[in-house]
Amino acid sequence: MTRKILVLPGDGIGPEITAQASRVLAACQARGLDVEVEEALVGGTAYDAHGEPLPAETLAKAEGARAILLGAVGGPQWDTIEDLSKRPEKGLLGLRKNLGLFGNLRPAILYPQLAEASSLKPDVVSGLDIMIVRELTGGIYFGQPRGIEERDGERVGYNTYVYSESEIERIGRVAFEMAQKRGKKLCSVDKANVLEVTILWREVMERLAPEYPDVELSHMYVDNAAMQLVRAPKQFDVIVTGNMFGDILSDAAAMLTGSIGMLPSASLNQSGQGMYEPCHGSAPDIAGQNIANPLATILSVAMMLRYSLDEPALAERIEAAVGKVLDDGLRTADIAYPGTRQVSTSEMGDAVLAAF
Amino acid sequence: MTRKILVLPGDGIGPEITAQASRVLAACQARGLDVEVEEALVGGTAYDAHGEPLPAETLAKAEGARAILLGAVGGPQWDTIEDLSKRPEKGLLGLRKNLGLFGNLRPAILYPQLAEASSLKPDVVSGLDIMIVRELTGGIYFGQPRGIEERDGERVGYNTYVYSESEIERIGRVAFEMAQKRGKKLCSVDKANVLEVTILWREVMERLAPEYPDVELSHMYVDNAAMQLVRAPKQFDVIVTGNMFGDILSDAAAMLTGSIGMLPSASLNQSGQGMYEPCHGSAPDIAGQNIANPLATILSVAMMLRYSLDEPALAERIEAAVGKVLDDGLRTADIAYPGTRQVSTSEMGDAVLAAF
Numbered sequence: 001m002t003r004k005i006l007v008l009p010g011d012g013i014g015p016e017i018t019a020q021a022s023r024v025l026a027a028c029q030a031r032g033l034d035v036e037v038e039e040a041l042v043g044g045t046a047y048d049a050h051g052e053p054l055p056a057e058t059l060a061k062a063e064g065a066r067a068i069l070l071g072a073v074g075g076p077q078w079d080t081i082e083d084l085s086k087r088p089e090k091g092l093l094g095l096r097k098n099l100g101l102f103g104n105l106r107p108a109i110l111y112p113q114l115a116e117a118s119s120l121k122p123d124v125v126s127g128l129d130i131m132i133v134r135e136l137t138g139g140i141y142f143g144q145p146r147g148i149e150e151r152d153g154e155r156v157g158y159n160t161y162v163y164s165e166s167e168i169e170r171i172g173r174v175a176f177e178m179a180q181k182r183g184k185k186l187c188s189v190d191k192a193n194v195l196e197v198t199i200l201w202r203e204v205m206e207r208l209a210p211e212y213p214d215v216e217l218s219h220m221y222v223d224n225a226a227m228q229l230v231r232a233p234k235q236f237d238v239i240v241t242g243n244m245f246g247d248i249l250s251d252a253a254a255m256l257t258g259s260i261g262m263l264p265s266a267s268l269n270q271s272g273q274g275m276y277e278p279c280h281g282s283a284p285d286i287a288g289q290n291i292a293n294p295l296a297t298i299l300s301v302a303m304m305l306r307y308s309l310d311e312p313a314l315a316e317r318i319e320a321a322v323g324k325v326l327d328d329g330l331r332t333a334d335i336a337y338p339g340t341r342q343v344s345t346s347e348m349g350d351a352v353l354a355a356f
Numbered sequence: 357m358t359r360k361i362l363v364l365p366g367d368g369i370g371p372e373i374t375a376q377a378s379r380v381l382a383a384c385q386a387r388g389l390d391v392e393v394e395e396a397l398v399g400g401t402a403y404d405a406h407g408e409p410l411p412a413e414t415l416a417k418a419e420g421a422r423a424i425l426l427g428a429v430g431g432p433q434w435d436t437i438e439d440l441s442k443r444p445e446k447g448l449l450g451l452r453k454n455l456g457l458f459g460n461l462r463p464a465i466l467y468p469q470l471a472e473a474s475s476l477k478p479d480v481v482s483g484l485d486i487m488i489v490r491e492l493t494g495g496i497y498f499g500q501p502r503g504i505e506e507r508d509g510e511r512v513g514y515n516t517y518v519y520s521e522s523e524i525e526r527i528g529r530v531a532f533e534m535a536q537k538r539g540k541k542l543c544s545v546d547k548a549n550v551l552e553v554t555i556l557w558r559e560v561m562e563r564l565a566p567e568y569p570d571v572e573l574s575h576m577y578v579d580n581a582a583m584q585l586v587r588a589p590k591q592f593d594v595i596v597t598g599n600m601f602g603d604i605l606s607d608a609a610a611m612l613t614g615s616i617g618m619l620p621s622a623s624l625n626q627s628g629q630g631m632y633e634p635c636h637g638s639a640p641d642i643a644g645q646n647i648a649n650p651l652a653t654i655l656s657v658a659m660m661l662r663y664s665l666d667e668p669a670l671a672e673r674i675e676a677a678v679g680k681v682l683d684d685g686l687r688t689a690d691i692a693y694p695g696t697r698q699v700s701t702s703e704m705g706d707a708v709l710a711a712f
């Protein structure tokens with residue numbers, strides 16, 4: 001049966017970058033990849049058209065797809081929507097939750113061609129290759145109860161940080177397996193000296209460890225992890241953590257490379273169905289100018305081929321093509337520096353296709 | 357009336373570093389500072405002696421003191437205490453909560469003499485001077501309900517992230533006033549696109565802003581703040597945020613300087629009573645070797661003089677003395693590099709006293 005791919009351009013630069021990634025996907029089809037591609041609305045543009053950041057039609061298409069390619073959601077014009085449940089971000093969170101995409105893989109890789117872009121000293125980051133495994137459908141993002149209410153004559157805001165053993169075990173296994181395929185080191189990040197929920201987290205990770213005897217498990221408090229990422233990031237191989245800490249640490253780790261416009265991500269469920277998106281946001285300030293970097297989105301297609309479509313050879317071809325255009329000195333504005341050739345979003349797409 | 361100072365050496369390197377800071381405090385007394393200094397146990401050493409990380413006697417002394425100088429708490433030998441309420445960290449959290457020390461000031465300053473120590477490129481961090489204002493007695497650290505319990509046949513861990521309007525307003529005012537005394541820019545960090553409690557946080561900050569017309573207020577999501585600290589930290593002047601985000605961001609910011617052994621902190625309540633401590637931890641791996649850096653603790657004495665004892669001139673003298681020993685090329689192991697003179701903890705204390 002032909003597998004379905006759903007492309008969700010979203011907001012801001014989303015349409016521009018997914019357009020280039022879609023061209024790469026089409027090139028894969030031309031090379032024999034048997035998939036059917038459709039598009040739908042999500043985020044602020046969906047809200048504008050249908051009053052909902054995740055219209056029922058989009059969700060239905062997403063549920064029927066083997067993989068989703070998402071651009072980005074959000075923008076200042078929607079930040080003032082009073083009803084939080086209608087904000088663009090809720091489209092994204094709704095997709096994650098409804099499809100059970102609990103396993104978020106966020107690589108932070110320093111491309112040798114882009115070493116100069118980092119704000120860190122070259123010896124601190126050269127060769128950096130970290131994989132952050134973030135739990136994506138639980139924790140404080142989805143915990144109940146939550147809200148803002150009147151108590152003792154004033155308003156109080158509250159959210160609940162909660163994890164069950166089975167949720168922790170499930171993401172733990174993803175992380176241990178990832179470590180087995182990589183450098184065999186797993187660092188679990190928590191705040192077990194303060195938060196009960198992360199005491200349970202640490203306990204479950206410890207309990208899983210004997211099943212993965214080839215993986216060396218360590219634990220680190222989240223404040224220390226934030227420091228160590230700045231001080232000596234190459235000490236890490238795979239990091240596993242909850243939704244909120246993962247949000248913060250994966251962005252910090254991505255920024256260590258100085259080229260967040262290069263970093264893809266995958267969000268997977270138990271059956272390998274996945275959503276693929278760049279690590280960066282919708283960059284409303286540069287939307288519509290054909291200057292955004294499409295490479296993170298193109299590399300997200302590579303992740304899709306590897307994790308949801310079982311086409312590692314095509315994934316490698318895309319990654320090699322991206323490597324080639326970087327070697328050739330082509331750069332979008334975000335990663336350009338003197339001596340390189342600055343190109344537009346679509347020219348970058350052209351170049352990747354030519355190298356593919 | 358003679359004001360009381362309580363010194364709490366704590367665990368690990370705590371006794372060594374507070375010993376040097378106490379010498380500096382004694383030198384201030386010799387120059388006319390009218391205070392009475394006493395000591396007490398806290399953390400793991402208090403647990404070993406009394407079965408409690410915060411014995412009643414220590415708390416009573418702390419309540420009676422105008423200011424507290426704390427070394428550090430914690431160490432691996434206490435990480436296995438089953439009862440979380442007996443862990444060393446609970447001594448620290450108990451002091452914060454019982455004394456109402458809600459306003460945590462964490463400067464991240466790059467000493468020009470130590471620019472080499474940073475893992476970031478010199479132009480990214482030179483001249484760095486950020487003040488992080490962290491709420492310290494609320495948020496998820498203290499929120500109820502919390503615990504680990506059986507639900508539907510498995511264990512579930514949970515904590516509550518909660519802030520009331522008055523708690524937010526109180527820390528907001530500290531931050532706005534701090535910004536008024538500094539560069540007049542305040543960045544409030546939240547996750548208002550996901551968490552209700554931080555929607556209220558943002559709203560209260562907005563409501564306060566008109567009372568401080570000279571301060572430019574901005575808002576940033578915590579994941580973006582973690583990125584921006586890595587990418588371009590000098591964009592920040594004062595950052596205000598809750599307990600958990602503040603824990604993470606202040607450690608990341610401190611590490612940008614590469615010399616966390618240099619950074620003091622203050623935790624204040626409404627009446628100016630305060631606890632002062634280095635930003636770094638108890639470093640059990642180097643405890644007892646007379647090699648730890650006492651400067652953060654010595655600089656904590658300077659903060660104490662400024663914020664709790666109203667002795668800015670003495671504070672400046674201490675800071676100038678520290679600047680002088682750095683200029684002279686003296687370095688403890690953590691900040692030493694070729695061409696500087698490596699000294700021990702006590703030799704560093706000697707040098708500061710000589711320069712005082």
Ligand SMILES: CC(C)[C@H](C(=O)O)[C@@H](O)C(=O)O
Binds near residue numbers: 089093549550579
């Ligand atoms: C847009 C936002 C809700 C989202 C998150 O916090 O998960 C984003 O920051 C991310 O990391 O994918």
Ligand SMILES: CC(C)[C@H](C(=O)O)[C@@H](O)C(=O)O
Binds near residue numbers: 448
């Ligand atoms: C020791 C720990 C409980 C503490 C905290 O998380 O507040 C520490 O990390 C700090 O930042 O002072």
